Amino acid sequence: MKNGSASKDRITMIENVKELLRAHEGLKHEVYLDIENSSTVPKEVVDAMLPYYNKRAYGNPTLTHKPGWEAFETVMESAQKIAEFLGCKTLEEINFTPGETEANNLAMMGAAFAMKDKGKKVVTSEIEPISVLHVSDALQKYGFNITKIPVDNEGFINLEKLEEAIDEETTLVSLSAANHEIGTIQPIRDALKIVKAKNSETIVHTDASDAYGKIPLNIQDSDADLATISSYKILGPRGTGALYVKEGVKLERILEGQIGTQNLWPGVENTPLIAGFAKASELAFQNFEENVNQMRKLRDKLIDGITGKISEVKLNGPKGNKRTPDNVNVSFLKCEGEALTIELSLNGVYVSSGSACTRRLLQPSHVLVAIGRKFDEAHGSILMKVTRYHKEEDIDYVLGAVSKAVERIRGIVGATGVE
Amino acid sequence: MIVSRIPLPYNPKVLELFRNPKNLGKMEDATVTAVAGNPLCGDMITFYLKINDQDIIEKASFESYGCAANIATSSVATEMIKGKKLENAWEISWKKVTEAVGGLPTVKFHCGILAIGALRRAIRKYYKNKKASPKWLQEELSFEEKQALEEEELAKVLAKRMQTEE
Numbered sequence: 001m002k003n004g005s006a007s008k009d010r011i012t013m014i015e016n017v018k019e020l021l022r023a024h025e026g027l028k029h030e031v032y033l034d035i036e037n038s039s040t041v042p043k044e045v046v047d048a049m050l051p052y053y054n055k056r057a058y059g060n061p062t063l064t065h066k067p068g069w070e071a072f073e074t075v076m077e078s079a080q081k082i083a084e085f086l087g088c089k090t091l092e093e094i095n096f097t098p099g100e101t102e103a104n105n106l107a108m109m110g111a112a113f114a115m116k117d118k119g120k121k122v123v124t125s126e127i128e129p130i131s132v133l134h135v136s137d138a139l140q141k142y143g144f145n146i147t148k149i150p151v152d153n154e155g156f157i158n159l160e161k162l163e164e165a166i167d168e169e170t171t172l173v174s175l176s177a178a179n180h181e182i183g184t185i186q187p188i189r190d191a192l193k194i195v196k197a198k199n200s201e202t203i204v205h206t207d208a209s210d211a212y213g214k215i216p217l218n219i220q221d222s223d224a225d226l227a228t229i230s231s232y233k234i235l236g237p238r239g240t241g242a243l244y245v246k247e248g249v250k251l252e253r254i255l256e257g258q259i260g261t262q263n264l265w266p267g268v269e270n271t272p273l274i275a276g277f278a279k280a281s282e283l284a285f286q287n288f289e290e291n292v293n294q295m296r297k298l299r300d301k302l303i304d305g306i307t308g309k310i311s312e313v314k315l316n317g318p319k320g321n322k323r324t325p326d327n328v329n330v331s332f333l334k335c336e337g338e339a340l341t342i343e344l345s346l347n348g349v350y351v352s353s354g355s356a357c358t359r360r361l362l363q364p365s366h367v368l369v370a371i372g373r374k375f376d377e378a379h380g381s382i383l384m385k386v387t388r389y390h391k392e393e394d395i396d397y398v399l400g401a402v403s404k405a406v407e408r409i410r411g412i413v414g415a416t417g418v419e
Numbered sequence: 420m421i422v423s424r425i426p427l428p429y430n431p432k433v434l435e436l437f438r439n440p441k442n443l444g445k446m447e448d449a450t451v452t453a454v455a456g457n458p459l460c461g462d463m464i465t466f467y468l469k470i471n472d473q474d475i476i477e478k479a480s481f482e483s484y485g486c487a488a489n490i491a492t493s494s495v496a497t498e499m500i501k502g503k504k505l506e507n508a509w510e511i512s513w514k515k516v517t518e519a520v521g522g523l524p525t526v527k528f529h530c531g532i533l534a535i536g537a538l539r540r541a542i543r544k545y546y547k548n549k550k551a552s553p554k555w556l557q558e559e560l561s562f563e564e565k566q567a568l569e570e571e572e573l574a575k576v577l578a579k580r581m582q583t584e585e
Contacts, residue, residue, distance in 0.1 A: 012522070016428035023434055336461065338486040342429075342437065355461055355486075363577060364461065375578050376458035376484075412490055414445050414482030416454070416465040 023346060030348040031394045035326065035385035036180060037352055039232040041276070042389065048279035049237060052272035061269050062260045071271045075261060078278035079242075085285045086208075086229065086244060087218030095243045095264045096274055100209045100230035103243040104131040104174075106264060107226040110251030111172045111203040112139050118201065119169030125149045125157050126370035129180050129207055133366070136174075149175075153372045154318040155184030159194060166198035173204045177211035177227075181354070181367040181383055182317030183327025185215055192223035203249060209233045209241070213284035214292065214324050225249045231273065235387060236280030240273040291388045295325035298386040298395050302328045305399040310406055316368060316381060328384040329354075331373060335380040335409045343405040344382075349398050354381035429487055432521040436491035441498050442480040449480075451545040455537035455567040459574035462489050462530055466497075466537040470545055474505045481537075488520075488527035492534040495519040505542050506555050511535065513563050529570060536567030 032040050052058060057074045059067025079094040088094060097103040112122060124136055126148045136146045147165045149157050157175060166173070173195045177188045188211075192204045204223055209230035211217050219227050227244040231237055245251060245264065257266030284291060307313055312333040317323055332340065337355025344351055354365030355378070363369070364378035373381070382402075386395070429437070446452075446467035456463040462485040469478035479497040483490045496516050500508040513532040517523050523531060539561055546552060560568070 012430075013428040016430045019431040020428060020434060023431075334484070336484055336486060338427075338461075339437070339490065342487055346438070375461070375574070379458065379461040412440065412443060412482065413484045414465070416463050416482040416484045 024348070027348040029394075029397045030350070031390070031398050032350045033328075033384035033386065033390075033398065034350050034352050035233065035235075035387060036383055038238055039235050040387075040389075041232075041237055041280075042235055042283070044283060045236060045276050045279045049272040049276040052275050057271050057275075060260070061271065071269065072261065074271050075269050075274055078274045081278045082229070082242060082281050085281050086212065086227070087220045088244060089220055089247055093244050093247060095245055095262050096269060096277075097241050097243055097265050098239055098270075099241040100129070100207065100228055100233070101131040102265075103228040103230075103241050104129070104205075104207055105135055106243050106251065106254055107205040107228060108132065108135040108139065108172060108174055109254045110264065111205065111226065111249075112142075112144055113252040113254075114250050115171035115201075115203060119171045120144045121147070121167065121170040122172045122174070123147045123149065123162070123165045123170055123195075124174045125151060125176070127151050127155055127179055127181070127184075127367045128174065128176055129209075132174050132176075132207060151184075151370055154322070155179050155182050155367070155371050156318075157186055157191060159187070159191060162191060163194050163198060166195055166202065168199060170195075170199050170202050173202055175204075175206055177206045177208040177217065178215060178324045179317065179367065180207075180210045181327075181365060182329045182371065183210070183324040184317050185211070185322050185324060188224075189222050196223045210324055210327075213281065213288075214295070214326060216288075219244055226251075231277035231280060234280050234284045235389075237273050237276040240270060240277045242277070292325045294388045295386050298390050298392070299323075299325055299328055301392065301395045302384065302386065302398065303330070305395065306330050306402060309399065309403055314373075314377060316371065316373065326385040326387065328386065329381060331368070331377040331381040332406050332410075333377065333380055334413050335406055336413065337380050337382060339409045339412070340380070340382060340405055343409060344401055347401045347405065349401045349405075351382050351384045353379075354383065355379045427524055427527070429491075429524075430521045433487055433491040433523070436494045436520065437487040440490050440494040442478075442494065442501075443482070444480055445482060446478060446480045449478075451541050451548065453537050453541035453544050455540060455571075456485070456533045457571050457574060458484055459571075459578045462486065462533055462570075464489060464493050464534055464537045466493075466534075466541045468500075468541050468545070470505065476500050476503055476505065476508055481534075485530060485533075486527070488523050488530040489533065491520045492516045492523075492531040493537075496534050496538055500538065505545065506553065509539065509542055509556065511538070529566065532563050532566045533570065535563040539564050540567070 057070035059071045061071035079091045083091040083094045178185045203225045205226035206224045207228040212229040213234040225246045230241040314331045316329040337353030341353045368378035449467040450470040465482045467480045481493040513535045517531045
């Protein structure tokens with residue numbers, strides 16, 4: 001392809017990015033903490049995936065030849081493993097999708113449309129992931145009524161308001177098991193019980209992407225009918241995830257095409273990614289306790305280091321066992337988030353921010369606004385997620401870098417932006 | 420509510436100005452200071468100008484609660500106006516500062532607009548304090564001043580709406 005086939009703007013953008021990357025040359029230490037938005041995939045997982053591209057099981061799992069049967073075996077055994085870790089009754093309850101976004105779309109659209117003759121009320125919360133909120137917006141356009149349950153200042157959903165919101169026309173409830181931005185572990189079993197007690201026919205969905213592999217979760221023991229899990233959030237490859245659909249729960253398909261091994265998602269199963277997802281699950285659940293404790297230790301070292309070392313900071317979300325073991329979300333007052341992420345990147349620390357400046361409109365993170373953070377507090381927020389692969393030295397390095405970066409950005413801010 | 424992220428491949432000049440901004444910091448002996456934006460928008464700039472008897476800008480500096488684009492445009496604006504008569508400084512538009520930083524992603528245009536909004540507010544304030552009204556200074560707000568005002572209002576509305584939604 002010649003450059004002529006891309007627009008001039010895009011070419012300039014590519015050149016600019018190359019320059020930005022050059023500015024990072026020579027970094028001695030790099031720490032990736034933006035697991036919220038994409039992950040680094042451990043070598044063991046990559047190694048587990050590679051054979052499925054051209055050594056074995058590269059066939060279509062529905063076809064009658066050796067590579068096809070190998071693929072069938074791999075996809076089914078992967079589903080079996082994931083079903084076991086999630087606590088499913090059968091492996092058929094696992095439906096692979098290209099990710100969390102697609103699983104949330106399938107869950108909500110699929111359930112709302114399957115149930116539309118019984119009612120058109122959908123209940124969710126103010127702090128759900130963007131995919132859940134955007135599907136809610138889309139459902140609203142189709143004539144569904146959406147109620148968003150408020151949360152307290154640590155992100156816990158208001159169970160009384162939840163109970164009030166459910167009636168005989170409520171056909172779908174979607175509440176995350178753990179919040180993706182501030183790590184709040186919801187009393188999800190209680191919440192779902194409340195829903196079912198009020199209306200046993202309501203389909204309940206939980207986005208468990210930040211819970212799977214991080215907090216104990218047995219889906220069969222909960223009242224969930226549908227649950228989303230994501231591969232990259234447990235350090236598997238991007239591009240795959242799954243929707244748990246409880247045996248007997250009916251959903252409408254939201255995509256049409258060639259049906260393969262799974263009824264709810266057409267198209268050819270992505271065997272290498274699915275195998276990688278299963279391997280990543282294995283690694284997360286093998287030594288589960290140990291992994292969680294390691295993450296918790298690093299998380300608290302990072303939180304304590306920041307709150308102890310830097311003035312005018314606020315931790316977003318709860319502390320201790322009510323917080324997912326990997327989540328650190330801090331607001332640095334008098335500090336703008338986008339500037340902070342760039343400064344940190346130049347020093348080898350990769351994080352994301354709830355600042356409006358990193359988004360298209362002026363709104364900062366809806367989660368931070370929902371827990372009562374002021375706009376300027378949300379603009380100065382940084383989200384980091386630790387993994388079991390991080391080392392104490394990584395956290396020490398991050399603490400040093402954050403401290404310096406905040407000092408420099410606050411130097412640019414001066415007295416401006418202080419109300 | 421549509422919230423989306425955007426790739427922000429800032430150009431090398433913006434990156435350089437972000438790393439090493441010129442004329443940064445509060446000016447103790449400023450003749451006039453002005454602010455544009457507010458923390459609600461995620462962008463806020465203070466301009467400090469030291470102006471002599473001949474209406475010439477002797478010194479200019481800024482502070483920015485803002486992103487890299489905001490810091491870069493403010494930095495070049497202070498460089499461009501140094502030594503200029505206020506009348507000539509007024510002529511510097513947001514387009515000129517955006518060009519001077521080698522261009523900005525479209526969604527970041529408002530950062531340059533805000534920088535010039537702050538500069539023009541400072542100039543206007545200077546004449547108001549002096550109780551003077553030079554002919555070249557139109558009474559009607561310029562595009563940049565109007566935009567700054569609009570952005571401040573929008574942020575207030577959004578903040579209010581978000582609070583009432585809670």
